[in-house]
Amino acid sequence: MCNACVIENVRQQAQSRRSFLARSAAAGAAALAASVVSARETLAQSSGKVVDLTHTFDENFPTFDGKPGIEMEKVVDFKTNGYTIYKLTIFEHSGTHIDAPLHFTADGTSVADLAPENLVCPLCILDIKARAKEDPNAMVTKADIDAWVSANGAIPKGACVAMNSGWSAKVGEPGYRTLPDGKFAFPGFSKEAVDLLAEAGAAAIAVDTLSLDPGSSQDFIVHNTWLPGGRYGIENVANLDLLPVKGATLFVGAPKHRGGTGGPARVMATF
């Protein structure tokens, strides 16, 4: 875009902003709803790319308990009615989805009440693919975070920190979930890592596997550490290889059903 165009765009945006501010003022205090929130100063400025981090969701998508996460029933049909509607039966924690604090607490924040400013946030990606090739239950460690910070600077407040273990490439195979002996096996975060990320003020963690905890976990310690603090998680993300490890902005299209503990989400990033 030429400089003159940039300046014209900025001018027009400023005009639009001024007229908006005038209307806001006139609308009074009632208009100052909690729906407008401050986003992070660290939001990336878009360079013109959108990456979809969401797997397509169907009855064959792998789930933790092995049962279908979604069923679809056609209840209105185009052939007879001129339009189509499906009835969906969905188990919240399936597909590319959110874990809200309420998933692992008696009365924590529901998925509908997650702060919107934490759903549009800087994305930091930790690449553990090499280690995950050797150990299907590899974990993100404190050392992985220290190395990222050394190379890229501090984890931004309110960031989402994602594990890229390379696991999303296995999503159509039994190995996404279990070893040939049937034991759960996939990478995840360690407790020491999420303790450090909580201290750094991260808002979310994301994994390209079925669970925030590795498959070998016996106690869901990462879920039990991370979620009760009011933070959220994202499981089964795709396409992390298509993003820079620093500098992308994540958009987390979390569902907003009242009192929900999580659910399938559309997750995208711009960079």
Place this chain on the structure above:
Amino acid sequence: MCNACVIENVRQQAQSRRSFLARSAAAGAAALAASVVSARETLAQSSGKVVDLTHTFDENFPTFDGKPGIEMEKVVDFKTNGYTIYKLTIFEHSGTHIDAPLHFTADGTSVADLAPENLVCPLCILDIKARAKEDPNAMVTKADIDAWVSANGAIPKGACVAMNSGWSAKVGEPGYRTLPDGKFAFPGFSKEAVDLLAEAGAAAIAVDTLSLDPGSSQDFIVHNTWLPGGRYGIENVANLDLLPVKGATLFVGAPKHRGGTGGPARVMATF
């Protein structure tokens, strides 16, 4: 006209439209998304605000057919299991939600196949609140679009154009859906308006009411005009008053169930 009659009209229209469907299919195939796509140059640069355009969804949220759009059943309970999961039963076209081309076509683009670059897009807002106060079936007209363009410049390619009729303030009242006599009544787009927006290359239209068509529509002409062209719609959006009429970037967290015709979505904007 009763609801059943309206539905019959839609069916008859669909039959008379069969010749268009081959072209729709071609448009749908063309929209198949790559994972990395170019976003619009016209994307707004964030000034640090996030506005949530999504209503909280529960069994009381108004629906077109008057039946609950969502039901939640607790299938795992924190008290006994240490975590909670709900089973959700959802009718696709309820809550703040997407209408994909497949909703009104035999084989158009499904909600899972909407191009990601059209889900992160410039937002243009047409304010028809004054007219909607006088006429509950007020429509967005060609003149509304002409006036917006005169004040703000051309509609950006790939934009979402939203109607702000002030209706979202009524969402808890019967008047959101019907008049006291039981007839559907709410604002929507006109055919002439969506014809113009299609020509301008808009990707989506959005309404703060139950339907892209006004409540008085007998033929769903806006659905039947807009969606078969490979474009999508968003219904029941909230909080448009909190945004500038130009310059915001919309994030449309469309669900991604394979072959879906639409569904509840998380819709947010930055400006």
